[in-house]
Amino acid sequence: MPQHDVLVIGAGLAGQRAALSAAEGGASVGIISKVHPVRSHSNAAAGGINAALNPEDSWESHAYDTVKGSDYLGDQDAIEIMCREAPDEVLHLEHLGVTFHRDEEGKLGTRAFGGASAARTYYVADITGQALLHVLYEQLMKLDAVDRYEEWFTTALVTNDSGRIAGAVTRNVRDGSFELFKAKAVILATGGNGQIFNPTTNALVCTGDGIAMAYHAGAPLMDMEMVQYHPTTLAGIGLLITEGARGEGAHLYNAEGERFMEKYAPNKMELASRDVVSRAEQTEINEGRGFPDGTVALDITVVGAKRIHESLREIVNVGRDFAGTDITREPIHIKPGNHYVMGGIKTDINGQTGVPGLYAAGECACVSVHGGNRLGANSLLDTLIFGRRSGAHAAEQARGAGMPTPAGSELERERSLIAEITSRDRTGRRISEINREMGTVMDADVSVFREESRLRNALEVVKRLQEEAKTVSVDDKGSIFNQDVLSALELRFMLDNAECIVMGALERKESRGAQYRTDYPERDDDEWLKHINLTADGEDVPAVSYSEVTMTQWEPEERKY
């Protein structure tokens, strides 16, 4: 039975950063990931990472932009910490070897990004997330202090008699064997849940596993209704065109050739907050000014071919390979698409969740630094700052603490669950069918514009699918790389996530950030300037409670761009 002071689940940026900082704090560390770490979805964060590093810039300005971007739902203490610590974190990564873009003097250069009052986004072409992820993995290869468990799928968290975290049950994907990992602290860094929507920019691995596992272990989830639709995704397959394109100067046009952002955000234009731009695009499309394929046009040609090749290389490839468009010569058709979940496992500023000893960091967590809407280039920052803080705090807590004893028989339970799934008769629906139905209803009814009756419909569908998911059959009965049976588990995780998102959206009867209710079109600070918490102890549906938004120095104002 493997045991570690600190067990990190998920090996994207938040997980790797947490593992490195826990190891620096003297803890014995294990890091588990269902895919090889460099396959993690942090790769997809193209545009950059925000930090107020220029002498003319200030962390307060960065924090204010973030607070405003969050539509005042972000916790200001956490936002202050993130923005204060950002410059040192970026420098630390530069020192580790990230090949950040340089200006003419050889210093770190920046690009502009949405919702920001200064150009403070540091970047590596449009592969920033990939560059960061691969450099952190270089450090993991260098360090012997961290044990890596690559291609291990965690199925459940384990607690002791007093409800403290005690470890996790994990299946080795390569041979099908199960292990109970014991740990004094567990850090969830399992990423987002975009796969519950179809289409989505998210990778196939983004199935909300950690969010669902924490929820079932008793940790409250927070603001799950806050789901970001990114303004520039490809119709149909949902692939991302980085905000870096607009940061470099690209324009948005409707089918009538109008640069429509003039109407919605006359000052910031294409670089308004993502929720604002996505709503603007969707309004144009809904009112008949989009193209027949339900899109608007993003014109990147104005950036110039050389600059595009130098700094937007990746989307040249995406345009060519996935849309048949040469973005250096013609506009590309895009639409708002599912991209990011601001909500997640409720944590404090050190990553601690509602379950003692359980931490969460990165997209699966909700600290909350993003509130109702995340600014571009703040997600990489979030993963690194709160990954590091979680790792350091967990290592500190683990020092001198005893190894907790797992209370139940989760190992046996999980093992028999797999056996039960693989032994089912082929009578149930196929996993892919349920998956598709879930994705379709979520994208239709729980997206940019929402209203009561459609949310009720979505909830009903999700509840039915949860029942159907219990009887899905699988074709693969084997042990080695049985991806079939793992997708049955992922499906259940996703449906739990979906239920919580719809519940949150039904509950919040106002429009704030990414949550826009056509039946409650105004922001209502008197009633709804608060977090919505969901726990698994409700009957039939999640139990709802509320918590205060932490304010430090910024009072809510009307939000204009």
Add this chain to the structure above:
Amino acid sequence: MAESYTLRLRRYDPESGEPAYWSEYEVEQDPERSVLQGILDARDQEDGSIAIRCSCRAAICGSCGVRINGTSALACNTQLGDAQAKAGVGKPIVVEPMGNMPVLKDLIVDMDAVHWKKIQRVVPWLLPEGDPPEREYIVPAEAMIDVTQSMACIQCGACVSACLALEVDPEFVGPAALAKAYRFVGDPRDGQHEERLRDLAEDPHGIYDCTHCFACIEVCPKDVAPMDQIMRLRRRATADYDIKDKNNGYGHEHAFVNIIERYGTLHEAQLLPRSFGDGSLIRGQTEPAAVKQLVESLPTAARGLASGKVSLRKALLHPKLPDQKSVRKIFKEIESKDERLEINMYIIGENADDEEGAMAEGSQES
């Protein structure tokens, strides 16, 4: 518009005790959609046991390296229509696991045993000299853009799968790991350039083990051009640090260049003798390694003479090109430059207009 495709997949179930076999699946998809999508359709609709690693669907995670119609590629950025065109009308699209790595199940190979072991071999982390500065390292913008090409590698293994040198020498460090090595050698912040180069030049399976076949460049889905990075490692090793290697690649290169400068075309009879002693015909002959190689190559020379490929006269009296002066001029022109010019196709793009190409030629190493 959706069309019908037949996917012929190489299947292998390690638990069955049976050898690998082929299975065919019919899928309906738009020709613009990917081979990966076709495989996932087959898995979703017909057979959930098909095993393939995949995640991002956008050629950024590097999971879905396979061989399609015999060519290494990512399944997610190979379009069904293109794959069909390559397979030929009425023929199935053939998908197999990558080469040069052991197969674990269906389309999944053991990358740890080959790829990641080789990555680890090149000391894949930055080794700066001394403590870091208070702020960032000040380095030329071009240098960062230059190493970003190798930074763009997603570790998919397509080049490892396609590498012909690896096929004959499994110990070869290989294209992906050597591209990774250039990421540090080309990075001005790294303090171990010479040590890294010496290590990789003196390793008989290192930078001189590459046979220059271009296969890795052709299959790389991210335009990392691993072979170009290997050639840059060689240039730096020889030109910047005078590193001589066990395979004598250094002397061979010098001999080659010297002969062309003198004759304009390759004087084959002199190439081998001159490859020792830094390309000098006189100095090289006494080296035991030279004598050994010369003796070993005698049968080849004899066969050449017997088959009439070369005549004794041609071999010994190699004529100069009539306009050898123009060749000399090219050499003079290049040697008069202080800096090594390298055209970075990664930055300018293959279809860039001439004007832009001229601009981007300014990207150079000093």
